[in-house]
Amino acid sequence: MELPKTYNPKESEKKWQEFWEKNKIYEFDPKSKKIIYSIDTPPPTVSGDMHVGHAFSYSQADFIARFQRMQDKNVFYPFGTDDNGLATERLIEKLNGVKSRSMERKAFVKLCLDTLEKIRPSFVQDWKNLGMSCDFSIFYSTINDHCQRISQKSFIDLYKKGREYRKEAPTIWCTECQTAIAQVELKDKEFDSVFSDIIFKVGKEDLIIATTRPELLPSCVAIFYNPADKRYKNLKGKKAKVPLFNQEVPILEDAKVDQNKGTGIVMCCTFGDIVDIEWWYSHKLPLKSSFTSEGKLDKNTGKYAGMAVKEARKSIIKDLEEKNLLIKKTPIKHTVNVHERCGTEVEFLVTKQWFIRYLDLKEKFIEIGKKIKWHPDFMRYRYENWIKGLNWDWCISRQRYFGVPFPLWYCKGCGEVILADEKDLPVDPLVDKPKTACKKCKSNDFEPEKDVLDTWATSSLTPQLAIELIKDEKLKQKLYPMDLRPQAHDIITFWLFNTVVKSHLHHDKIPWHNVAISGYVLNPHGKKLSKSEDKTIHPRELIKEYSADALRFWAASSKLGEDLPYQEKDIITGQKTIIKLWNASKFSLMHLEDYNLKKPKKLEMFDRWLLTKLSNVIKECTETFGNYEYIVTKLKTENLFWKTFCNHYLEIIKDRLYNEDKRGKTAKESAQYTLYTSLLSILKLFAPIMPYITEEIYQCYFNKKEKLKSIHISKWPEEVLNDKVAEKVGDKAIEILDRVRKFKAENKKSLKEEIILTLNKNDEKDMKPFIDDLKAVTNAKEIKFGKEEKIEL
Numbered sequence: 001m002e003l004p005k006t007y008n009p010k011e012s013e014k015k016w017q018e019f020w021e022k023n024k025i026y027e028f029d030p031k032s033k034k035i036i037y038s039i040d041t042p043p044p045t046v047s048g049d050m051h052v053g054h055a056f057s058y059s060q061a062d063f064i065a066r067f068q069r070m071q072d073k074n075v076f077y078p079f080g081t082d083d084n085g086l087a088t089e090r091l092i093e094k095l096n097g098v099k100s101r102s103m104e105r106k107a108f109v110k111l112c113l114d115t116l117e118k119i120r121p122s123f124v125q126d127w128k129n130l131g132m133s134c135d136f137s138i139f140y141s142t143i144n145d146h147c148q149r150i151s152q153k154s155f156i157d158l159y160k161k162g163r164e165y166r167k168e169a170p171t172i173w174c175t176e177c178q179t180a181i182a183q184v185e186l187k188d189k190e191f192d193s194v195f196s197d198i199i200f201k202v203g204k205e206d207l208i209i210a211t212t213r214p215e216l217l218p219s220c221v222a223i224f225y226n227p228a229d230k231r232y233k234n235l236k237g238k239k240a241k242v243p244l245f246n247q248e249v250p251i252l253e254d255a256k257v258d259q260n261k262g263t264g265i266v267m268c269c270t271f272g273d274i275v276d277i278e279w280w281y282s283h284k285l286p287l288k289s290s291f292t293s294e295g296k297l298d299k300n301t302g303k304y305a306g307m308a309v310k311e312a313r314k315s316i317i318k319d320l321e322e323k324n325l326l327i328k329k330t331p332i333k334h335t336v337n338v339h340e341r342c343g344t345e346v347e348f349l350v351t352k353q354w355f356i357r358y359l360d361l362k363e364k365f366i367e368i369g370k371k372i373k374w375h376p377d378f379m380r381y382r383y384e385n386w387i388k389g390l391n392w393d394w395c396i397s398r399q400r401y402f403g404v405p406f407p408l409w410y411c412k413g414c415g416e417v418i419l420a421d422e423k424d425l426p427v428d429p430l431v432d433k434p435k436t437a438c439k440k441c442k443s444n445d446f447e448p449e450k451d452v453l454d455t456w457a458t459s460s461l462t463p464q465l466a467i468e469l470i471k472d473e474k475l476k477q478k479l480y481p482m483d484l485r486p487q488a489h490d491i492i493t494f495w496l497f498n499t500v501v502k503s504h505l506h507h508d509k510i511p512w513h514n515v516a517i518s519g520y521v522l523n524p525h526g527k528k529l530s531k532s533e534d535k536t537i538h539p540r541e542l543i544k545e546y547s548a549d550a551l552r553f554w555a556a557s558s559k560l561g562e563d564l565p566y567q568e569k570d571i572i573t574g575q576k577t578i579i580k581l582w583n584a585s586k587f588s589l590m591h592l593e594d595y596n597l598k599k600p601k602k603l604e605m606f607d608r609w610l611l612t613k614l615s616n617v618i619k620e621c622t623e624t625f626g627n628y629e630y631i632v633t634k635l636k637t638e639n640l641f642w643k644t645f646c647n648h649y650l651e652i653i654k655d656r657l658y659n660e661d662k663r664g665k666t667a668k669e670s671a672q673y674t675l676y677t678s679l680l681s682i683l684k685l686f687a688p689i690m691p692y693i694t695e696e697i698y699q700c701y702f703n704k705k706e707k708l709k710s711i712h713i714s715k716w717p718e719e720v721l722n723d724k725v726a727e728k729v730g731d732k733a734i735e736i737l738d739r740v741r742k743f744k745a746e747n748k749k750s751l752k753e754e755i756i757l758t759l760n761k762n763d764e765k766d767m768k769p770f771i772d773d774l775k776a777v778t779n780a781k782e783i784k785f786g787k788e789e790k791i792e793l
Helices: 009-022 052-070 086-096 105-129 145-160 214-219 230-235 274-282 299-304 309-322 359-371 379-388 455-459 462-467 473-479 489-507 531-537 539-545 548-555 568-590 605-625 630-652 654-658 665-686 691-706 724-746 761-778
Strands: 036-038 074-076 079-081 139-141 164-174 186-202 205-211 220-225 239-241 248-253 265-269 326-339 347-356 373-375 408-411 417-419 446-448 482-488 512-518 755-760 780-786 790-792
Touching (some): 052 074, 052 512, 052 548, 079 105, 079 462, 086 105, 139 145, 145 489, 186 309, 205 265, 214 220, 214 299, 214 309, 220 230, 220 274, 309 326, 359 379, 455 489, 482 489, 489 512, 531 539, 548 691, 568 630, 568 691, 605 630, 605 665, 605 724, 605 761, 630 654, 630 665, 630 724, 630 761, 654 665, 654 761, 665 691, 724 761, 724 790, 755 761, 761 780
Parallel strands (some): 220 248, 482 512, 755 780
Antiparallel strands (some): 164 347, 186 205, 186 239, 186 326, 220 265, 239 248, 408 446
16 A cells, blocks of 8 residues: 555545544553553543643653563553542632632532543543553542542551551641642742841840741740851850740750751740741650641730731831841842742641651661662662751641542540441542541530542552552562653652652562653753743644644653753654654655565665664664663664664665666575565654654555554564675765765766776675665766776766
């Protein structure tokens, strides 16, 4: 079948998506005896459309999945959506013009579920359009009953193991989202701030303390200096009076104080930061609050009560100035913790929350990390550094409306925790009731837990969310630990670490053998591409203008873990490769119509040269792709295709293909065998990266010969020939061809211009098998051998 004149990606990509789905090309086969390769696919958050960062990292994961499938493995590649988090909740509010807290919880939850059912198909379609080879029939949503059941069972299991507790304790709090958050949800952000030098009184003496947060003065409970700081040794055991609020607080020693920061002496407030909390615990200090959960000063702050933080800060500074209690103000750049979801500066409030206890296992988690193979390896250090810096147990309760409910109630009679029965899961304690009375006091009066689980408490179970969709228990054992976790590096601390935690606590296993970490997409200034910038380069529009293959070709231009600047010219390069592949295939297939798949008894030397070059590339690509280095396949195949195959080989064999009468049938058959073998191998090498164009060409010709439904379930190409002599002498012949082309270009002559070519006498024996092809491709009237090489018109 002859290829059409031009390739139409819009028609082709839609056609092959439907073909793959109808023919179940990527479906995992539970009955297969093949080696299983299981992937813990990242479930994208349903918070809008796919952005270019998604296209970048998900393409890289799909390269690996497609390669493993072509290694004749039974690939378990599920797909899920993460749709129970704060980002989804905000999207629902935006789409429906509502606020969750102004609605009944039951009504808002129903609105969320109904809206997700409407928008999820379009959202998932973006991933299908990208060419993801997931088995979309193995699908989960982190808010559906299946996932809620597994998440609630996880909670019950860890509670029974003594790993979960509820406690009133200092908690990281987002005043914008109105919920507790975990340490993993923090990020650093730099703000303009002011160091205010404030006068505290020690008896009649002035004590100068520098702070960026004078609004915390009402909750000051102690003053600290470093025991090595001789300036303040005389203050040991004394008390200081806090300005404006006049409470007396002890002056204490602690080695955590930085002698070189500010005045070298600091106030401890409950709570300004994590160090305050540590001091509060270790020195058994009293508790004084300053803030409400809305981020306003509370009733303990006197006339400042009800003010927002920044308003209170200005007002207190003004009052300090009026009372001559402010020495100076120094502008600084100040890095503070913000909630990664909304960018709001966090506060530390004392609230009652649920925690998973894991700080005692930090060394164990580092040990587990060393058992996993990291791609690239240096990403393991990010994981380890995060663990070493952990200061808090994992806070898993959230004060939100939409999410996976805690499967428990509290007995009103004695306060006992009443867990749901596992056979009843999933449950909603606001709707459902315990089936039995309290075992401790026999009461039947219960209070439901209103909080919901942190979304990461569910997402950390993605291996189980996918595997539990399989019914065969023996097969489940083969799927876990999984072979691969692909993900971006910015959620190593979120998703990867928390999955390690859950896997260890539940199963005492590593969750995967390998992790593949992708980088960021950068803007022209070398910064992470922002969401506002994403909108100007939407994947849907890029696919529409160019093609999914071109977008994927760009994504293959970066190693795992490496950030990649977005440049449209790189996508255009991918598009040019697609056009070239189409045209080269069109020419090749035209000359393969009468090819009978037989290998000739004798191969021409230039054919042996190409097949050796091809085999070298296949060998290197197989080894490196097996180590997740897909970029080597992209670069090596691109070079082989453009330079060796198109620029040289196709030109060399034209004489044999067109002039069978002159060159002989055997010479033509040698060219056809080599053309068939090399083109099919090149298509297979490109297939993981550019699935659509390779499928189109394969289906137009090769499927009838190879008898396989799709190129994507064919075997990865194998080495064909290793003829080092043909390669060495062939390289020399190519150098001669290039010199002739250069000579004609410099003399402004057509490539068809006849020449007389003199080659070195010493090369006559080696070159003899190449002469007929070399003479034809250079259009040499005569090829002679002499003392020196020369080209004559």
